[in-house]
Amino acid sequence: MTDTPLFEHAVVVGIGLIGSSMAHAMRERGLARKITGCDADDAVRARAQEIGIVDAVSADIKKAAKGADLIIIATPVQAAADMIRDIAGASDPGTLIVDVGSVKGAFAGKARALQTHAHIVPCHPVAGTEQSGPDSGFASLFENRWCIVTPLERDAPGYRAAIDKAIALWKAVGAQVEVMDAGHHDIALAITSHLPHLLAFTLVGAADDLETVTQSEIIKYSAGGFRDFTRIAASDPTMWRDVFLTNKDAVLEVLGRFTEELAVLQRAIRWADADTLEDVFSRGRNIRRAIIQSGQETDAPNFGRDKENR
Amino acid sequence: MTDTPLFEHAVVVGIGLIGSSMAHAMRERGLARKITGCDADDAVRARAQEIGIVDAVSADIKKAAKGADLIIIATPVQAAADMIRDIAGASDPGTLIVDVGSVKGAFAGKARALQTHAHIVPCHPVAGTEQSGPDSGFASLFENRWCIVTPLERDAPGYRAAIDKAIALWKAVGAQVEVMDAGHHDIALAITSHLPHLLAFTLVGAADDLETVTQSEIIKYSAGGFRDFTRIAASDPTMWRDVFLTNKDAVLEVLGRFTEELAVLQRAIRWADADTLEDVFSRGRNIRRAIIQSGQETDAPNFGRDKENR
Numbered sequence: 001m002t003d004t005p006l007f008e009h010a011v012v013v014g015i016g017l018i019g020s021s022m023a024h025a026m027r028e029r030g031l032a033r034k035i036t037g038c039d040a041d042d043a044v045r046a047r048a049q050e051i052g053i054v055d056a057v058s059a060d061i062k063k064a065a066k067g068a069d070l071i072i073i074a075t076p077v078q079a080a081a082d083m084i085r086d087i088a089g090a091s092d093p094g095t096l097i098v099d100v101g102s103v104k105g106a107f108a109g110k111a112r113a114l115q116t117h118a119h120i121v122p123c124h125p126v127a128g129t130e131q132s133g134p135d136s137g138f139a140s141l142f143e144n145r146w147c148i149v150t151p152l153e154r155d156a157p158g159y160r161a162a163i164d165k166a167i168a169l170w171k172a173v174g175a176q177v178e179v180m181d182a183g184h185h186d187i188a189l190a191i192t193s194h195l196p197h198l199l200a201f202t203l204v205g206a207a208d209d210l211e212t213v214t215q216s217e218i219i220k221y222s223a224g225g226f227r228d229f230t231r232i233a234a235s236d237p238t239m240w241r242d243v244f245l246t247n248k249d250a251v252l253e254v255l256g257r258f259t260e261e262l263a264v265l266q267r268a269i270r271w272a273d274a275d276t277l278e279d280v281f282s283r284g285r286n287i288r289r290a291i292i293q294s295g296q297e298t299d300a301p302n303f304g305r306d307k308e309n310r
Numbered sequence: 311m312t313d314t315p316l317f318e319h320a321v322v323v324g325i326g327l328i329g330s331s332m333a334h335a336m337r338e339r340g341l342a343r344k345i346t347g348c349d350a351d352d353a354v355r356a357r358a359q360e361i362g363i364v365d366a367v368s369a370d371i372k373k374a375a376k377g378a379d380l381i382i383i384a385t386p387v388q389a390a391a392d393m394i395r396d397i398a399g400a401s402d403p404g405t406l407i408v409d410v411g412s413v414k415g416a417f418a419g420k421a422r423a424l425q426t427h428a429h430i431v432p433c434h435p436v437a438g439t440e441q442s443g444p445d446s447g448f449a450s451l452f453e454n455r456w457c458i459v460t461p462l463e464r465d466a467p468g469y470r471a472a473i474d475k476a477i478a479l480w481k482a483v484g485a486q487v488e489v490m491d492a493g494h495h496d497i498a499l500a501i502t503s504h505l506p507h508l509l510a511f512t513l514v515g516a517a518d519d520l521e522t523v524t525q526s527e528i529i530k531y532s533a534g535g536f537r538d539f540t541r542i543a544a545s546d547p548t549m550w551r552d553v554f555l556t557n558k559d560a561v562l563e564v565l566g567r568f569t570e571e572l573a574v575l576q577r578a579i580r581w582a583d584a585d586t587l588e589d590v591f592s593r594g595r596n597i598r599r600a601i602i603q604s605g606q607e608t609d610a611p612n613f614g615r616d617k618e619n620r
Contacts, residue, residue, distance in 0.1 A: 130611060184522075192528055196534070233593075237594075258512060258516045296532050
């Protein structure tokens, strides 16, 4: 606990995985004197109070926004874009408003158009698990993960300081910060996050529809590789629906590249082109080694999931 | 250690992940009085002796096969098919020969055609990690995993007893056993293992070829989902080349189903069909829950890989 917290009154809107993790992290590190949790769902607000990660709850974001110096919008992307006008309008001048959405272009476009004295700094902490809801959060979620900040082009007095304060917030919860424009964010995340999720959802759907292999067999033999895909395929459907609806162009672009590469491998299988197969298959080890060395992944075999068996 | 081991002299051909794990497991559980390790690679044989998982090593499989009552062929699929004639020819009458390959049709076809007094029982333990080589094995690899046994149609005297002995071997190293025909195995594994690997290899290849996103960015933001795919994409390239060359028809069949489903989702993204997206995305949680309940997967978020951070 620092003597002077970074923020006097933080409001977290949407108490799911990211919102509750931010509340945990801010509380553990003493980053806000008071935390209010906003959520449209009565049960979620009650649960947040039970867990004790917020000092107060509210169902009324406009009321809650007044008097806050930090507002974190941690809802699915579409909901964030829908509520940013109301939240910015109700906020005090100079309030820092960040979102945490996985797509930045759509939100930034909406935010840029607003006449507001609050400072909106779009952010995306690249961190998460496959779980959802107020019980899924934990304080260390952002540690050693990257948070991408995509500032609006905005000359408003104090906006530069607001960006710095947003960066300070993410560093204070343990993240490393990168600043880039929203368009580049959206293509980078399309390949590193959105396309992997799309493939995982698609594989699960395709497996579900096979008549020749039973679901019981898919479950039994999932240790052959399938189970890995089910982790991200278990992610929140609403959140991911919004990601694909709001990052359409970038996703279709990287999906096109993927299907080209897949066609090459399909042809190599059909024509028994061993060299092409081995060439592509040989690339995987290098990139995994680099990801492990960067601290973004465990070096334990099987993600360490079988540790208890060893 | 049981008083009477299941086998007097076991020969493990190919001391990689599966071969060394079998040696560890048989040794730990006292399943063979003597274990000989065969490998074409001098360094691998030397390393196997250093680790102490074999009693003897040999570079000559024909010589090693004589006097063995169990031979485990744990090489890539193509190599196993190439050497089965020599091994069976050199074996004593009644010797049990199992392989561990991820594709069963090709090996079974080759084995069925052989005139031999040895008993060849094709097997596939659905277990592994992304690592390779004699140091990657461990005794508990097969615990609670499934091993699929695909007996040859063969009326030879003693063959039924050999199947039972193969089943006893897998149960003794901790696996559950399912018996089915080779063709059904190959389609079941195409969807649960081969296609997931193909998608992972393809994604890594496509990411590698993007000009707009740097490799450094892919590494940094890999926690968004990409890193999950790199685990199986780091698997042994030769082994996987052989899988796709020998299970062509089943892989192309399930790949066709996958690309159909992917086209549906691509269209849903292009036309902002929120309902279709949410419908498909909602299937993931159920299958993951079933896999966790079956004991084939950990219930820890993020595979428990971040456990040290919690």
